[in-house]
Amino acid sequence: MTTTAPPPATADPAEQPTTAAPAAAPRTTLRTLWRRWRWWLLSALALLLVGTMVAGIPNNGSYEPYDPRSGAPEGTRAADQLLQQRGVSSRTAATESELAAALRADDTTVVLGYPDALSSQELTRLAALHRGANSRLVLLLPDQPALKAFAPGISIYYSASDSTTAVEPACALPEAGNAGAVQLGGESYQPGTHDVGCYPHGGTHHSLVSRTTGTQQVIVVGSRRPFTNERLDREGNAALALGLFGAHHQLVWQTLDRGVTAGPTEHRKTPGDLIPSGWYWGALQLVLAALLAVVWRARRLGPVLSERLPAVVRASETTEGRARLYHRANARGHAAETLRRAARRRAAAALGLPHTSSDPDPAALTEAAAARLGRPAADLQQLLYGPAPTDDAALLRLADDLDDMEWQVRQP
Structure with missing residues (x-):
């Protein structure tokens, strides 16, 4: 069974463009320009009118x-x-x-x-x-x-x-x-x-x-x-x-x-004397209007807005990422010093030793920790300030030993 295709649809005559349509674009452009610049033109005409009136006033x-x-x-x-x-x-x-x-x-x-x-x-x-x-x-x-x-x-x-x-x-x-x-x-x-x-x-x-x-x-x-x-x-x-x-x-x-000038003891004419004083006042008004326009149209910073971060990263991910970097660079000494520095500061805080953002005093820290733990001060000196580990296994043992020492120090 075959069907006959319907004839192609023709546009409604009312919807077809007319020849007058292109003429609307310039008219719209002129109207837009007038709306944009009308206040500038009116202000310039007003200033010109005022300047002309002031310049025409006779003066002494x-x-x-x-x-x-x-x-x-x-x-x-x-x-x-x-x-x-x-x-x-x-x-x-x-x-x-x-x-x-x-x-x-x-x-x-x-x-x-x-x-x-x-x-x-x-x-x-x-x-x-x-x-x-x-x-x-x-x-x-x-x-x-x-x-x-x-x-x-x-x-x-x-x-x-x-x-x-x-x-x-x-x-x-x-x-x-x-x-x-x-x-x-x-x-x-x-x-x-x-x-x-x-x-x-x-x-x-x-x-x-x-x-x-x-x-x-x-x-x-x-x-x-x-x-x-x-x-x-x-x-x-x-x-x-x-x-x-x-x-x-x-x-x-x-x-x-x-244009005739007087003698040396008199006032001499200058080109500025030939300009009516009213024109100076009109020029001053134009300068003030220009400055006000600059202040009005100048780019200004808006209020400070707070913006939410696109993602929240857990602290453990940051720690793991830094550890991978240390492992890739074989930086065991730097990793060990980072662990020891953090342990020293936390232990000093637990022992009540005075400290700032820098490390606490080594002698005071080891003596206080030895008194609290009942261990020789030389062992704690080796643990907290010893040499860098030579392999990954030694680095892991150092981390465990530091963790045990901190846990014992925190015990009453």
């Missing part, structure tokens, strides 16, 4: 020291605001053309806070200008080239005095007399024949020198520090600033162009 560090726009301790914003409250119109001038326009103006006070930042050609051109009527030029800490250009005949002494000690003016200049004692210090100058020297320092040298020519006046001051924000409220510093800078309704402060 973008101005040079002694700048009237700076609220830093070494800035002069406090003096400038006091002058503005008394009706003085204040502005800044950074370029040569702006300074030239200020020097030509009438009824104007020009403060050159950085005269040593001007080149010799600029000093020559500015000094050759026809200055305005009823004007005042204040030179703060000028060097000799600036003095030669704007106040020839006044020489610098090159000896800085203490800027923390208040000094009386000792002159007839109204601005100095109204201010009284001032913590001026700084450089000192030798005035000319018709000049007025104030705040003397060492005889004929003064920290402030005034020269008047018609309606034009030049005042040389050997320090900028009394007019800074941190020192304006000391002694008569504020009164001197108001008197020197507030003589006219127009006041022009010299400021530095971006």
